Amino acid sequence: MRVAVVGATGEVGRTMVRVLEEQGVRPDELRLFASARSAGTSLSFCGNSCTVEELGTKVLKEGFDYLLFSAGSNVSKQYASIAAEAGSVVIDNSSAFRMTPDIPLVVPEINGDLLRGYRGIVANPNCSTIQMVLGLYEIHRRFGIKSIVVSTYQSVSGAGKNGINELESQISGHVEPKKFVRQIHLNVIPQIGAILENGFSEEEIKMVDETHKILQDDSIGIWATTVRVPVLYGHSETIWVETRKPASLDEVRKAIEASENVELTDQVISPLDGAGTDLVYVSRLRAFDDTRFLMWNVADNIRVGAATNAVRILKKHRALNARSFE
Template sequence: YKGIIANPNCSTIQMVLSLSGIYRRYGVKTIVVSTYQAVSGAGNKGVAELEKQEAGEIVPTVFIRQIYRNVVPVIGDLLETGFSTEEMKMVNETRKIFGDDSISVWPTTVRVPVAHGHSESIFVETIEPFTLDGLKSEIENSQNVVYSEDHLTPLEVAGSDLVYVSRLRTFDSSRFLFWNIADNIRVGAATNAVRIMKAHMGGV
């Protein structure tokens, strides 16, 4: 095989995986997502900066503010619109993966002092009405996605190749919220790249 494997943004891919079945069955009108992204999303240098600050060397060089015992509300460069480049990746890549430019995506990407594992709080408005059991069924039947009634955190999913959904809730039949987490190094990078490559090679 020869060619380039284009890998989606790690925060985007875990969200789209969880919504894939729901999109096919109910359609998606609006997504409002707030991410809580691990320092490893910035590479080894991000992890090293957190470790240095934990040891007392506080001056930030990788992130725009101290990350130890803090959260940083900007990932990537800020654009004239006020959105960041990381946020626009979530907008553009979600529409591209689903092949649907009509989806309204409203992201806020935040860096948190966690070594591995991206977390997301996601609000979704569907086109067709749903039931909570119907949502659960679509999530449970989605490939590489696990639905759980537990309150999962990045520590529990570290090293896994799966996306985990919990805290699914709603007030009505057109809008819902859920908690979405995955190991960003596995799902968002290495494992996902291998899955894409295998798909292009005919499932080998």
């Protein structure tokens, strides 16, 4: 099996390499690509040193079994189709193809079956969407979700290595905001992505559109407020959910407990507790009445929200198709 990571030196790309190793994916060949800036540097995979190469069209035409793209939407728009045309399955972390109708937007625990018999580009959803739908899917399956009101508390690593650098440089005294619209150190910023004509931000609309596509239900009312907070790793969300069928708090609790890769806990869970893990943590579960519930949801945005979901897509695709494609 030939696997490559595009954007391998970024926050998500480096974690993809680590998660491939942790999850027991052992390609015969692993290639790492980034821009000319970091070509020649190296990363470790299963005890071997892998040199990062500059991305180019020629190598993509060789074809890989799986190409994990994590270098931003411009790179994906320029190169992902070339790789897919060469027969590679491209798992793309950017927003470039998420809402393209024929491209599956996959959270394997929810709609992994879309990968059966599929070749081409597979889109990985936005980090804040993945952790929310993982925490809500089983409630939706059992009781139907009518509406969601969500507020996020998103870490600076969600904006990549430049986001982390900006917080760290402000902690050590350099204040001018560049990556974020306001100073992030000692602050919170209620805007992620540009503000659109309807008043919502790009990140808020991603949560709406992507949730509709993953759950295949455009009738769910979704209202999001996305906020950047001075946390390095781990996004948190307060979620208010309204079900179509009535449910007791205990039934909702059981639904969350039955969710794959989700842990329901009565402990206080902060982003520091979730960082470095592959689980979504749901806590502070409360009932308003028999259709309206509140909860706190935490996950590592780089892992659950990006790298781990991408590796889970690879493994699911492999499990569903390996024989038919070999």
